[in-house]
Amino acid sequence: MAETDEYLPRHLTSELRDALASARVVNLVGPRQVGKTTLVRDLFEEGRFVTLDDAAVLAAMDADPEGQLTSLADEQGPAPVIIDEAQRSSRLALAIKKIVDRNRRKGQFVLTGSSNVFTTAEVADSLAGRMRTLKLWPLSVAETNRSPVSRLIDWAMQDAPSLAQITDPAPLGRKDYIDLILAGGFPETRALPLRPRQRQYRDYVDAVVDRDVADIMPIRKPDALRFLIDQMAARTAQEINTSELAKLAKLKRETVDQYLDILMRLSMVSKLSAWMPGEGKRDIKQPKFHFVDTGIATALRRLNERSFEIGNTPEALGGLLESFVVGELQRALPMQDEDYRLYHWRSADRREIDILIDGGHRLVGVEVKTAATVSADDFKHLRWFANAGPGKGRNVTGLLFYLGQEKLTFGDENFALPLSSLWTPVDSS
Structure with missing residues (x-):
């Protein structure tokens, strides 16, 4: 089994596409360095990608999450806004809930992170029917x-x-x-x-x-x-x-x-x-x-x-x-x-x-x-x-x-x- 530096296609890609077509928010979780960022960038070439690993971006998101997300979504049109390491902002989840409650369009946000950003029962319950969570595991054989x-x-x-x-x-x-x-x-x-x-x-x-x-x-x-x-x-x-x-x-x-x-x-x-x-x-x-x-x-x-x-x-x-x-x-x-x-x-x-x-x-x-x-x-x-x-x-x-x-x-x-x-x-x- 020869190894190369080439990108290895992931089997979860089809599930991710289906989720984007059926839910307003797609939440992709899994261990760090397992390939979540690579997968979403490869799949959603037209999406706007932001990472909360960037301290300046995180600070702006925490200061005005609803305003930042609304601005990003307006710029993107039908393409998704992709937020990497989404769990780093404690204010992100409620802001996304407000936006997708106003706009019922599918596939507005794709979130990736090493843990689930929607950890509170209140937010998770309110997003029932609006969000799908998928897990990307390490590579299978x-x-x-x-x-x-x-x-x-x-x-x-x-x-x-x-x-x-x-x-x-x-x-x-x-x-x-x-x-x-x-x-x-x-x-x-x-x-x-x-x-x-x-x-x-x-x-x-x-x-x-x-x-x-x-x-x-x-x-x-x-x-x-x-x-x-x-x-x-x-x-x-x-x-x-x-x-x-x-x-x-x-x-x-x-x-x-x-x-x-x-x-x-x-x-x-x-x-x-x-x-x-x-x-x-x-x-x-x-x-x-x-x-x-x-x-x-x-x-x-x-x-x-x-x-x-x-x-x-x-x-x-x-x-x-x-x-x-x-x-x-x-x-x-x-x-x-x-x-x-x-x-x-x-x-x-x-x-x-x-x-x-x-x-x-x-x-x-x-x-x-x-x-x-x-x-x-x-x-x-x-x-x-x-x-x-x-x-x-x-x-x-x-x-x-x-x-x-x-x-x-x-x-x-x-x-x-x-x-x-x-x-x-x-x-x-």
């Missing part, structure tokens, strides 16, 4: 390969998915997958050699703590937040008990919950809630947290390709590989034919499914395995869930991603797929 968006979730949600619909996946091996995990998905950073790449990822985290966090909430203990980020990188794909984490970080539990919320709003970590059926008792309370970018997680943990060898810490690959799969699925979700949600599931007697995708009419259970071989026993939790557990009576597809190279069926709509199936063309029509 399909995007780095310049391939179409993965349709694997739509495929698995069919009444009778067939392996023949999946193009033969790329014959990758364990080392190839480790390289992808170490690379991460940040456009300018992922192509660097390992050592400068990991240094840059660690500098990135420092910049987020020093700069972006303050846009959401002033914090009294930035060192404690930095410690918590390191802990979340080490615990990716684990259920998090915030009381235990609070003791470790020597913080109040409420503070840890607050810090985790900040990290989610900055798209550094994502949370998979525990799935429960429509009726019945929740089996487990703790959510699972995943570090959004495995390149950053491995950089914080000082891991390299030798770290996963026997004699070092091969067990570390499991959580990172699971978070990598969650990331690939999350990036593809907005472009599927229907709206799906990701969860995890574990019963009181410790049966578990790594990822559970709820499509309403069908559930898809996903397991992730770090071996190159697979057996029927690897499907025991998926089978129990579908036949005797809370999935009984529901339509359930079971998927097991592994590091081998064969597409396999194990009956009862249970399939073992090479991990590279996540970026392989699929015919789900």
Whole structure:
């Protein structure tokens, strides 16, 4: 997979175009340096671009936000006003609300930022029906390969998915997958050699703590937040008990919950809630947290390709590989034919499914395995869930991603797929 300095087209482009045609305000959020500014500039060549990273522009916007925005919109005519780092102005949201309440034209404003500028319930509620919020994640493997968006979730949600619909996946091996995990998905950073790449990822985290966090909430203990980020990188794909984490970080539990919320709003970590059926008792309370970018997680943990060898810490690959799969699925979700949600599931007697995708009419259970071989026993939790557990009576597809190279069926709509199936063309029509 050769890397170039060329701009990599993003799969979210089609969703962004649709949003601009259907809403007065489009709010594009996501981690810093993930390519939001590049995407909107590439898509909206005629739009007026202003950045609130410029201190003079920010000062003018804070002094008279409604006047500044009205003037910019009048100058632009039908083209959108694009405001980069919109979260830096606390007065921007209400001013935009007033303008779009007077003018019902679609596509007036495109906002980008590392966190959602519309954070208050009052403003968010008043903009219902006027605004669409989209999230741009780090690059997926399909995007780095310049391939179409993965349709694997739509495929698995069919009444009778067939392996023949999946193009033969790329014959990758364990080392190839480790390289992808170490690379991460940040456009300018992922192509660097390992050592400068990991240094840059660690500098990135420092910049987020020093700069972006303050846009959401002033914090009294930035060192404690930095410690918590390191802990979340080490615990990716684990259920998090915030009381235990609070003791470790020597913080109040409420503070840890607050810090985790900040990290989610900055798209550094994502949370998979525990799935429960429509009726019945929740089996487990703790959510699972995943570090959004495995390149950053491995950089914080000082891991390299030798770290996963026997004699070092091969067990570390499991959580990172699971978070990598969650990331690939999350990036593809907005472009599927229907709206799906990701969860995890574990019963009181410790049966578990790594990822559970709820499509309403069908559930898809996903397991992730770090071996190159697979057996029927690897499907025991998926089978129990579908036949005797809370999935009984529901339509359930079971998927097991592994590091081998064969597409396999194990009956009862249970399939073992090479991990590279996540970026392989699929015919789900």
